[in-house]
Amino acid sequence: DQQVKQNSPSLSVQEGRISILNCDYTNSMFDYFLWYKKYPAEGPTFLISISSIKDKNEDGRFTVFLNKSAKHLSLHIVPSQPGDSAVYFCAASGGATNKLIFGTGTLLAVQP
Amino acid sequence: DTGVSQDPRHKITKRGQNVTFRCDPISEHNRLYWYRQTLGQGPEFLTYFQNEAQLEKSRLLSDRFSAERPKGSFSTLEIQRTEQGDSAMYLCASSTPGRVGSSPLHFGNGTRLTVT
Numbered sequence: 001d002q003q004v005k006q007n008s009p010s011l012s013v014q015e016g017r018i019s020i021l022n023c024d025y026t027n028s029m030f031d032y033f034l035w036y037k038k039y040p041a042e043g044p045t046f047l048i049s050i051s052s053i054k055d056k057n058e059d060g061r062f063t064v065f066l067n068k069s070a071k072h073l074s075l076h077i078v079p080s081q082p083g084d085s086a087v088y089f090c091a092a093s094g095g096a097t098n099k100l101i102f103g104t105g106t107l108l109a110v111q112p
Numbered sequence: 113d114t115g116v117s118q119d120p121r122h123k124i125t126k127r128g129q130n131v132t133f134r135c136d137p138i139s140e141h142n143r144l145y146w147y148r149q150t151l152g153q154g155p156e157f158l159t160y161f162q163n164e165a166q167l168e169k170s171r172l173l174s175d176r177f178s179a180e181r182p183k184g185s186f187s188t189l190e191i192q193r194t195e196q197g198d199s200a201m202y203l204c205a206s207s208t209p210g211r212v213g214s215s216p217l218h219f220g221n222g223t224r225l226t227v228t
Contacts, residue, residue: 104152
């Protein structure tokens with residue numbers, strides 16, 4: 001069962017515009033949500049996280065929004081830059097081991 | 113912080129052979145995780161160590177897979193009698209104690225296994 005879903009395999013955005021990446025989850029026991037970025041031939045790199053007790057967390061150009069009632073979160077990147085082109089993974093965690101459950105990823109392409 | 117190091121970066125092996133991968137976590141991290149990623153999928157959890165104790169194993173980890181972290185530092189993942197379905201990127205991650213929001217997992221660059 002896919003507990004974390006990213007339904008858009010790819011997204012193309014113009015440089016300077018906003019990129020919005022979406023993620024849905026099914027397990028109400030998740031209490032932390034994270035976004036990772038992955039370049040080819042590299043491991044995932046942590047971007048930003050949000051606790052389930054918050055609805056927004058911001059770090060520079062990156063903002064994550066959490067809607068618990070809808071079991072939905074999104075990552076906003078403003079303004080988008082060509083260097084942001086990568087695969088973005090949504091991940092969720094619930095429990096003391098901090099094990100992460102990942103979505104299938106969204107490939108973001110930022111066009112110059 | 114030199115990052116999580118994995119060796120080798122690539123491994124090509126014939127079906128039926130045994131392979132072993134090594135992971136060196138960030139030095140002050142006592143938690144270590146192994147994940148597997150196949151094409152078009154996100155990383156899938158395999159197993160987790162806190163210090164030298166293996167505290168959780170996924171159902172994905174068949175009897176042919178074994179992981180160790182003998183002194184609570186580096187870890188090894190061994191696959192016996194490899195099958196073509198084992199072809200994947202094997203990722204290692206480490207973290208400090210604490211909840212993941214303040215202690216996110218740091219990943220290595222992975223070992224890509226190809227079974228022919």
